[in-house]
Amino acid sequence: MSTIQPNISVEYVKNATIVSFTDEKILEEKDINSLQESIMTVIEQAEQINLIIDFSHVKFLSSAVLGLLIRVSKRIYEHNGRLRLCNIDPKIYEIFKITRLTKTFDISKNVDSAVKELSHVK
């Protein structure tokens, strides 16, 4: 099952909700705000969400998106949910490393491993 919203697609696999960013570049403030709104809605609709954010389409992002991810992760933890990021392009992964956000976020190689990891833990 897949629903399309502006800039994201949402899919449900086992006990996880997979949000994919559909844009190749995420830069514009209004896009980032609308992304955040869409994701927050998905989080609010679920109880204790297991959220996977899939970056497979994303080739470029700026630090504003990192801010978005931090706000999203805080909201998830407030709701006792869990978050994993996956399919991060090596160049973008480098941004996570430089900012040390690899220490903050749980990052999986792909959606399958993220789903597995979320079903094992807890």
Place this chain on the structure above:
Amino acid sequence: MTGALFFSDSVFLENSCYKSIMTSKTPASYSIVVESRPSAIVSVFEQIQSKLVDHNFGKDDIFAVHLTLEEAFLNAVKHGNKQDPSKKVKVDYSIDADKIEISITDQGAGFQPETIDDPRFGENLFKPGGRGLLLMNSYMDMVKFNEQGNSVHMVRYKEKPFLSKNKSDNSDTQN
């Protein structure tokens, strides 16, 4: 004050650009004044990107310049010009076979970069903002602010694929 003089002395029109090439050895330099809104950087980057491609800069260089431009420009618009639509941002750049130099100047009061907390440690790691300067410093070879703190000058040297792949063999590099 310096920023205001910088702008009033300029004859640039909004979104205008001119090019000056002094001699064949002098790098081509360009100057653009754009509106102070985040999306104004899109066309500036497109222009710079095509020049980077013309000068055989690789994907890593283009990614680095793109990211740096986004971060520096957003800082200028948000923190420098405080989203004031009557203000402008000036982008100067020059490109030659080895490097690109970019200066971004806003019309704000300026800031002292050393007062910005390191976003990698302690509570800062969990704050949504404050990573732009770190990324600029990481992706450029030199980042220097003017005394007032309203203008940043940045340099990135072209990646040398032969040198980075095989440091013992410099014979193929042109220098």
